[in-house]
Amino acid sequence: MSRHVAMLRVGPIAFRVGSAWKGPTDALRRLYAGYPVPAVPDFTVRLEPQKRWRRWIAPSVAIRGDYQFVGAAPLSLAHGLLAAEMGMNLQMALGLRRYLLLHASAVERDGRAVIMTGHSGAGKSTLAALLSERGWRFLGDEFVLVDLVTGQLRPFPRAVSLKNEAAAVMRAEGAGDRLLFSLDDTPKGRITYLRPDDAAIARMDETARPALILFPRFGDAQAVRLVGPAEVFVRLTQASTNYVTLGEPGFDALSALVRDLPARAIDYPDGDSAVALVERLWAELAR
Amino acid sequence: MTSATILVRALRDPASATALDAAGWTALLTVARAESLIGTLAHRLADIPLPPAVSPTLADARASAETVGRQALWEAEMARRALAPLGVPVILLKGTAFAAAGLDPSIGRSIGDLDILVPREAIDQVESALKAAGWEWVKDDAYDDAYYRRWMHELPPLIHKDRDRMIDVHHTILPMTARQTPDAGALVSASIALPDGLRILAPADMIVHAACHLFADGDLAGGLRNLWDVDRLLRQFGNDPGFWSTLAERAALHEMERSVHLAMRLSAHLYGTPILQGAPRLTLFERLIVRRIQARDGWGRAPHPFTRLGFYIRSHWLRMPPTMLARHLWTKLRKR
Amino acid sequence: MLWRADPPRARRLVALDGLSLIYHRPSGMTHVVAPPMPEILDALGEGPADVADIVSRLAARFDIADPADAEAVVSARLAELAERGLVFAA
Numbered sequence: 001m002s003r004h005v006a007m008l009r010v011g012p013i014a015f016r017v018g019s020a021w022k023g024p025t026d027a028l029r030r031l032y033a034g035y036p037v038p039a040v041p042d043f044t045v046r047l048e049p050q051k052r053w054r055r056w057i058a059p060s061v062a063i064r065g066d067y068q069f070v071g072a073a074p075l076s077l078a079h080g081l082l083a084a085e086m087g088m089n090l091q092m093a094l095g096l097r098r099y100l101l102l103h104a105s106a107v108e109r110d111g112r113a114v115i116m117t118g119h120s121g122a123g124k125s126t127l128a129a130l131l132s133e134r135g136w137r138f139l140g141d142e143f144v145l146v147d148l149v150t151g152q153l154r155p156f157p158r159a160v161s162l163k164n165e166a167a168a169v170m171r172a173e174g175a176g177d178r179l180l181f182s183l184d185d186t187p188k189g190r191i192t193y194l195r196p197d198d199a200a201i202a203r204m205d206e207t208a209r210p211a212l213i214l215f216p217r218f219g220d221a222q223a224v225r226l227v228g229p230a231e232v233f234v235r236l237t238q239a240s241t242n243y244v245t246l247g248e249p250g251f252d253a254l255s256a257l258v259r260d261l262p263a264r265a266i267d268y269p270d271g272d273s274a275v276a277l278v279e280r281l282w283a284e285l286a287r
Numbered sequence: 288m289t290s291a292t293i294l295v296r297a298l299r300d301p302a303s304a305t306a307l308d309a310a311g312w313t314a315l316l317t318v319a320r321a322e323s324l325i326g327t328l329a330h331r332l333a334d335i336p337l338p339p340a341v342s343p344t345l346a347d348a349r350a351s352a353e354t355v356g357r358q359a360l361w362e363a364e365m366a367r368r369a370l371a372p373l374g375v376p377v378i379l380l381k382g383t384a385f386a387a388a389g390l391d392p393s394i395g396r397s398i399g400d401l402d403i404l405v406p407r408e409a410i411d412q413v414e415s416a417l418k419a420a421g422w423e424w425v426k427d428d429a430y431d432d433a434y435y436r437r438w439m440h441e442l443p444p445l446i447h448k449d450r451d452r453m454i455d456v457h458h459t460i461l462p463m464t465a466r467q468t469p470d471a472g473a474l475v476s477a478s479i480a481l482p483d484g485l486r487i488l489a490p491a492d493m494i495v496h497a498a499c500h501l502f503a504d505g506d507l508a509g510g511l512r513n514l515w516d517v518d519r520l521l522r523q524f525g526n527d528p529g530f531w532s533t534l535a536e537r538a539a540l541h542e543m544e545r546s547v548h549l550a551m552r553l554s555a556h557l558y559g560t561p562i563l564q565g566a567p568r569l570t571l572f573e574r575l576i577v578r579r580i581q582a583r584d585g586w587g588r589a590p591h592p593f594t595r596l597g598f599y600i601r602s603h604w605l606r607m608p609p610t611m612l613a614r615h616l617w618t619k620l621r622k623r
Numbered sequence: 624m625l626w627r628a629d630p631p632r633a634r635r636l637v638a639l640d641g642l643s644l645i646y647h648r649p650s651g652m653t654h655v656v657a658p659p660m661p662e663i664l665d666a667l668g669e670g671p672a673d674v675a676d677i678v679s680r681l682a683a684r685f686d687i688a689d690p691a692d693a694e695a696v697v698s699a700r701l702a703e704l705a706e707r708g709l710v711f712a713a
Contacts, residue, residue: 003586014340016313018586039309040340044317046586066320066587097347229639234655244651245354248635251646251653255637354651361650361708368711421706449706 006084007037011145011156011204012098014038015091017084019047020055024080031081031159031180031195043067043095045087050074063087067094079183081193085161092143093241099145099154100246100253103239106144106153107136112211112286113153114278115144117239123218123274126166129194130271131278133173138200139208148249151256152207157196167192169271211286213263216274220267224277227263262286291511291581294318294328298515299558301331312341314585321587322511326352326395352395359383359398362452366401367485369420373412378404378478378486380457380496381516388487391519397512400444400453404488406475407458414442414456422447422454438464460496460541469495469541477537490524491537498543498550508589510580511557517550518558531563553577625713626677626701628667634709636661650708660700664709671713674698 003018004025010032019025024047045065049055059077063069065087075083092101104117105128114131116124125141132138140156147154159180162170167179178195213232227235236254237243243250262285268274293315297304307315319325329345329352337345363383370377379387382398405413422445435443441457459471477489488496494517501513524530538547552567554560556577569577582590635646643661645654654660659681666672666680678693687693704710 038340040312040316040338042344044313044586046588048588064588066317097350098343230642230644230655233639233644237653243653245351247354247357247651248646248648251635251644255639255644259637259639357649357651364649365708 006032007041008032009036009038010088010158011140011154013043013092013096013156014041015043015045015088016041017045017047017087019080019084020049021047021059021061021077021080023077024061024084027081027181028084031193034201043088043091045084045091047080047083047087063090065091067091079186081181082161082183082186082191085159085193088158089142096145096242097246099147100250100257101240101242102144102146102236103142103241104144105141106139106155106208106210107131108139108153108155108208109136109282111208113139113208114212114214114282114286115153115210116214116216117144117236118215118217123216125160126162126169126218126271127216127274127278129160129162129166129170129175130173130275132197132200133170133175134275137203137208138196146210146253146257147207148246148253150207151210151253153210154207155200155204157200157204159196160194161188161191162194163188164190164192167194170194210257210261212282213257213261214278214281215263215265217265217267218274219269221269222273222277223265223267224281225265227265229258229263232261232263233258290314290585291318291322291583294322294324294511294583295557295581298324298328298331301335304332304335309338309340310585312338316341316344317585317587318583321583321589323397323509324512324515326355326397327512327515328395330395349395352397355398356386356393356396358452359386359401362401362447362450362454363387363485364483365420365447365450366403366417366454367483369416369422370405370413371484373409373416375405375409375413376475376478376486377413377484378475378488379481380404380460380488381500384487384493385516387481387485391523392516394519396516400455402455402457404457404460404471404474407471410442410456410458414445417445417454417456421449425453438462460499467542467546469499469543473537473540489537490520490530491534492541494520494524494534494550495537495541495543495547498538498546501546501550501553507576507580510576514550514554514557514580518554518560521551521554521560521562525561549573549576553580625671625673626667626705626710627671627713628664628704628710631665631668634664645709647707647709652708654707654709659697660704660709663697663700663704667710674701677701 004022006017006025006028008015017025017028043066048062048064050060050062054060060074061077061080061083062074063072063083063086067090102117104115105124106113106115107128116127118124128138128141138157139153141160142158143156145154145156171179175194179192180195182190182192184190215227243254264281266277268277297315319328325348329348332345359382363379380402382396383401385393385396425444425446440459440462441455444453444455446453460469461467474488474492477492478486479489480486497513497517501510538544551562552573555562555566556569629649633648637644643656645656662681663677666677669680674694674697677697701710
């Protein structure tokens with residue numbers, strides 16, 4: 001089976017993505033143009049036909065690789081880029097142990113970072129993308145990597161997948177030239193990929209010290225609630241796919257993170273009030 | 288498609304890995320992961336100078352193996368606590384046994400479910416005690432359950448409701464329908480106690496069990512790892528003067544001479560195990576097995592399903608009389 | 624019935640706003656517990672004990688609000704600790 005290949009390093013992690021079709025790897029190379037190209041990957045993703053004959057007839061893309069879910073539903077070739085992105089996420093979620101991994105977004109200013117975490121769809125990705133247009137450096141929207149020894153965050157700037165409304169917001173912010181691919185009819189509706197800005201890419205190896213944890217929730221009247229450390233700890237273990245496998249180093253890193261950082265749950269009705277809330281809490285709480 | 292030779296060579300001769308280029312390392316790491324041998328490989332390469340892109344991955348693999356070992360031993364301890372009041376011998380098998388006894392195959396090894404062997408007459412009490420301690424059936428499928436209880440060498444799989452880990456409770460090491468009949472009573476009476484009261488098989492019986500697995504048990508998936516276990520065990524016990532004759536006796540007792548002989552020859556061919564007969568010239572059949580066992584490409588893919596199905600049928604043939612084979616496969620296919 | 628716990632060095636404890644995080648080294652599991660769980664584990668650090676002995680060991684160090692109730696509370700907590708693997712029958 002002929003293989004099209006894309007190699008890319010995002011922050012400290014190097015990926016090799018092989019595809020039986022040209023489309024997905026071409027899209028990856030365009031979306032991540034300028035990212036470092038590694039010689040030896042940390043993880044391999046394979047996009048393959050679900051069955052051999054599905055390579056040409058009603059192409060059906062199965063996501064496989066070093067780590068995979070047996071029996072996962074395949075995607076159509078039109079969603080090949082989504083398959084590649086999901087494949088990379090799966091390797092991180094199931095295979096990463098070099099850092100404590102949190103499902104969260106993060107942005108940085110003056111060497112310090114805000115970590116934003118919560119349920120899928122609560123708004124952490126959109127908020128991170130928006131803050132990146134308002135003077136913050138984008139560190140990542142899907143995964144936050146915490147160094148097990150130093151507690152510093154390693155940036156992991158992958159493309160941000162945005163739903164319709166969020167894509168419109170980013171276009172209004174002037175980021176339209178970085179909205180590169182749109183996929184219709186995905187399980188999440190229409191999604192558009194936003195390429196990180198040049199600063200995020202150029203500075204992807206610059207770490208940041210976490211200074212504030214937020215649990216953002218879009219859609220309600222503005223509100224701020226203090227979240228106690230024990231609750232933060234439990235919520236972060238739920239937001240981590242590798243806390244358990246890391247064992248004691250994970251316990252050390254997470255308990256240190258939680259003990260030292262202020263945490264707030266914030267509700268907001270729109271992007272501007274979210275940004276205002278973040279700026280206010282940052283000024284008040286971040287040390 | 289025989290890329291796994293790169294893995295066999297690196298395991299057998301770690302220094303040879305220094306000659307690998309980026310593409311070679313990429314293939315080696317991918318294949319090692321696919322064969323569940325990356326932890327083992329990482330330990331074999333621990334003293335070799337490594338390219339900077341590679342050492343973090345191998346360090347991760349060693350750390351993962353340590354986590355896996357800890358979790359496996361904890362499952363064994365929880366089973367011990369649940370079963371101790373029964374006073375029956377509980378014998379650890381495979382990866383967990385190697386880890387509990389600190390045997391060479393345990394170094395860097397990946398471990399799956401907890402496998403234990405108990406006397407057949409105790410199987411009902413063991414089942415009750417485990418359920419009382421929070422284990423429950425994985426599947427409710429009635430056909431598989433009846434088939435399992437009557438013909439298989441183990442209970443249907445149990446999973447712990449809180450920890451989400453499986454336990455396989457065996458009462459012998461081959462299904463009752465297999466042509467060979469190992470002596471389960473002899474396995475139990477020769478077993479060795481560990482300090483915490485759990486037990487492991489006697490060394491020669493461990494090798495017989497590994498040989499069962501390799502060939503009688505399945506489609507050779509995991510064959511490279513199984514043979515690595517055999518190689519490590521033979522090297523560890525082989526210096527003991529009485530060992531080889533004991534191994535021959537036990538293999539005969541358990542009616543597994545052909546499988547044990549085959550496992551030794553394959554291990555010597557692949558990993559250079561010093562066996563009494565010296566490095567063997569392989570038969571055609573053995574060469575086909577060696578090819579099949581090493582069939583991985585540099586992306587970690589195994590050969591295409593038709594070949595696998597051929598071995599699946601063969602493994603069931605070894606286990607069951609032909610009329611039963613047809614009925615069982617038909618039911619399995621219908622359910623798919 | 625005699626209860627035992629692993630020695631204190633088998634656990635790491637971090638106190639956070641009234642609760643304790645316990646990392647249990649043999650299992651690799653993390654537990655979030657409230658008093659008197661950590662205190663019961665410490666009491667078992669002196670050696671295996673039955674419920675009555677555990678209560679006396681606790682009484683030696685703490686004021687027990689309702690001594691009549693104490694054995695019932697300790698028994699219930701021990702059952703929970705046993706489910707998590709932190710204590711077991713000696």
